[in-house]
Amino acid sequence: MGESTKITVQxxxxxxxxxxxxxxxxxxxxVNAHFGGAKEFVVYDLSKDGFAxxxxxxxxxxxxxGDDKTDFKVKALAGINIMYCESxxxxxAAKVIRGGINxxxxxxxxxxxxxxxxxxxxxxxxxxxxxxxxxNIETNEDPRIARWSAE
Numbered sequence: 001m002g003e004s005t006k007i008t009v010q011x012x013x014x015x016x017x018x019x020x021x022x023x024x025x026x027x028x029x030x031v032n033a034h035f036g037g038a039k040e041f042v043v044y045d046l047s048k049d050g051f052a053x054x055x056x057x058x059x060x061x062x063x064x065x066g067d068d069k070t071d072f073k074v075k076a077l078a079g080i081n082i083m084y085c086e087s088x089x090x091x092x093a094a095k096v097i098r099g100g101i102n103x104x105x106x107x108x109x110x111x112x113x114x115x116x117x118x119x120x121x122x123x124x125x126x127x128x129x130x131x132x133x134x135x136n137i138e139t140n141e142d143p144r145i146a147r148w149s150a151e
């Protein structure tokens with residue numbers, strides 16, 4: 001098998017402070033694949049301004065065995081901030097997290113576009129601190145900052 005295949009989609013995306021979100025999919029439209037069995041992940045850039053297709057990461061590990069499969073997928077997804085899948089095992093989730101990726105389970109056959117729209121809405125509202133960190137969003141409205149600076 002060897003290396004992962006990354007397919008880059010050319011585009012005019014100029015999203016500022018964008019994060020990369022990957023989706024385990026069998027049809028490029030829904031989250032319908034288990035992390036371990038996913039043969040490809042569709043990747044989007046996502047920011048306050050919206051989302052744009054970034055590319056596809058091919059991760060067919062059917063010829064590999066054991067932990068090599070998970071390690072291969074984590075390396076293939078390097079640079080991804082959030083990864084959605086239908087399900088993921090505990091050991092694989094730990095490896096994904098150690099790889100700097102936040103794993104998220106999606107409800108069965110959830111449309112990717114719906115998730116992306118919800119993420120944009122969340123970012124434009126009050127995103128959690130870990131999302132603010134990923135996107136380099138100022139966190140000056142966090143009341144803890146005043147406490148920390150006073151110490």
